[in-house]
Amino acid sequence: MSWVEEGRRRARTRMQSLVDSAPALTVPIRDTAESAPGWRFLGETYSCIPDVVYPWDGSVVRAIREFCPDAMPISIRSVWKSSRLDGEPTTMVVVRHGLARYIRDPIGPVHHFDCKMPSTPVPGGVKLRQPNYIELNWYDRKVRPWGYDLPGEYLPFDWELYRCLRKAYVDSLSPDELIDHLVAPHNEEKDRQAKHNKEESDYVNRDVQSYIAKKMESVSELEQKEEALREPQSLPH
Numbered sequence: 001m002s003w004v005e006e007g008r009r010r011a012r013t014r015m016q017s018l019v020d021s022a023p024a025l026t027v028p029i030r031d032t033a034e035s036a037p038g039w040r041f042l043g044e045t046y047s048c049i050p051d052v053v054y055p056w057d058g059s060v061v062r063a064i065r066e067f068c069p070d071a072m073p074i075s076i077r078s079v080w081k082s083s084r085l086d087g088e089p090t091t092m093v094v095v096r097h098g099l100a101r102y103i104r105d106p107i108g109p110v111h112h113f114d115c116k117m118p119s120t121p122v123p124g125g126v127k128l129r130q131p132n133y134i135e136l137n138w139y140d141r142k143v144r145p146w147g148y149d150l151p152g153e154y155l156p157f158d159w160e161l162y163r164c165l166r167k168a169y170v171d172s173l174s175p176d177e178l179i180d181h182l183v184a185p186h187n188e189e190k191d192r193q194a195k196h197n198k199e200e201s202d203y204v205n206r207d208v209q210s211y212i213a214k215k216m217e218s219v220s221e222l223e224q225k226e227e228a229l230r231e232p233q234s235l236p237h
Helices: 003-021 058-064 159-171 175-182 184-230
Strands: 039-047 071-082 091-101 133-138
Touching: 039 091, 058 071, 058 159, 071 133, 091 159, 159 175
Parallel strands: none
Antiparallel strands: 039 071, 071 091, 091 133
């Protein structure tokens, strides 16, 4: 054995002894379904049955059907479970409005899902058929009280939804563009309300306060005149 091979053998021996003497480390696994941070999705159920807690406006449905004749209002009930990292796991049930469709002759893949249907005619003269495509889950994409794992803040099935869908139809928006556009009118309304509140506050702070200051000044001048009249006047000699 040459001195070069002997040196390599000794180096391998020292390296192996260092590996054998190193303490064993156990890395905790946190990304299991039960222990991963955030909320875990458990499933969804769908229903076209009118709900008194989450109602939809029949006139809005009829207006949407002017440009989307196969539109169906649905309720989407999703179930979520929190992680053990946040303490004792809890279950969260979130109900949001949605828009489904009954596509008679689909040219692309449809969605396979069970949807509860009413057994009697619904009020408002809205005819419903078993949908086969989910077009939209209607909730605020920016206001998320429970974080980005869960759906955002509840939005009613009203004329705001109609305006969003109408604009998407007129502008031929893609699905991604539609999602981005959905919350814009809602946020614009909040911005308008915030601007109105600020203008009202500025008016109070500027005009009303100025009016009060002028009135106080007038009162002060009147008091000075009354005080002057009460002072004894010296008679001329």
